[in-house]
Amino acid sequence: MTNIKIIVSGPFSSGKTKFIEAVSERKVHFIDFAVTPQGDCIGMDFGRVEVDGDSALVLLGTPGGRRFSFDWLASDKYMVGYVIMVDSAKPVTFREAKGWIEAFNIEAPRPFIVVANKQDQAGAWSLDDLHLALNIPPEIPVVPCVATDKESVKRVLVALLDEVLKAMAADKE
Ligand SMILES: Nc1nc2c(ncn2[C@@H]2O[C@H](COP(=O)(O)OP(=O)(O)OP(=O)(O)O)[C@@H](O)[C@H]2O)c(=O)[nH]1
Numbered sequence: 001m002t003n004i005k006i007i008v009s010g011p012f013s014s015g016k017t018k019f020i021e022a023v024s025e026r027k028v029h030f031i032d033f034a035v036t037p038q039g040d041c042i043g044m045d046f047g048r049v050e051v052d053g054d055s056a057l058v059l060l061g062t063p064g065g066r067r068f069s070f071d072w073l074a075s076d077k078y079m080v081g082y083v084i085m086v087d088s089a090k091p092v093t094f095r096e097a098k099g100w101i102e103a104f105n106i107e108a109p110r111p112f113i114v115v116a117n118k119q120d121q122a123g124a125w126s127l128d129d130l131h132l133a134l135n136i137p138p139e140i141p142v143v144p145c146v147a148t149d150k151e152s153v154k155r156v157l158v159a160l161l162d163e164v165l166k167a168m169a170a171d172k173e
């Protein structure tokens with residue numbers, strides 16, 4: 001069984017835990033584990049979805065409001081990509097979302113997409129406006145989401161896996 005890991009990151013209360021819960025087969029656990037060579041512990045949400053008999057997606061959600069060490073991610077070849085969750089209706093958090101994108105790009109670069117979550121909320125910014133506000137390169141998709149809706153979350157995961165496949169195809173050229 002191959003466990004393909006996807007990181008779900010982004011600002012406090014953007015919907016990371018709900019997102020993972022929406023598609024996980026079992027109850028989402030908050031796990032503590034020692035991850036860095038220094039033995040630092042970080043807690044993460046842990047969810048899992050079997051894709052077929054051979055592989056499963058493991059969804060790891062970063063905790064809100066805390067930076068964590070990227071060391072253990074940078075060298076993990078099963079960590080195929082990440083999503084940055086943004087609360088589309090909370091512009092005060094956009095700067096932090098940009099910070100997460102920059103940190104991943106430097107510390108553990110992988111294919112990623114930006115998730116415009118809480119699109120059901122009044123005042124949610126449009127995808128185009130988020131693209132501009134977060135200064136996201138044009139080739140990076142901003143995908144709409146309502147994390148409480150399983151189908152919506154599945155569409156986001158498919159969009160991320162599309163990016164992963166594109167990157168693999170480009171690597172082979
Ligand atoms: N309306 C609406 N509410 C949402 C959506 N996604 C999450 N929420 C709500 O937003 C709040 C925060 O969601 P969480 O999933 O706990 O967010 P989080 O990013 O895990 O938060 P931290 O781990 O504390 O950083 C909860 O009350 C959710 O029910 C959404 O798409 N629409």
Ligand SMILES: [Mg+2]
Nearest residue numbers: 016017063064
């Ligand atoms: Mg959470």
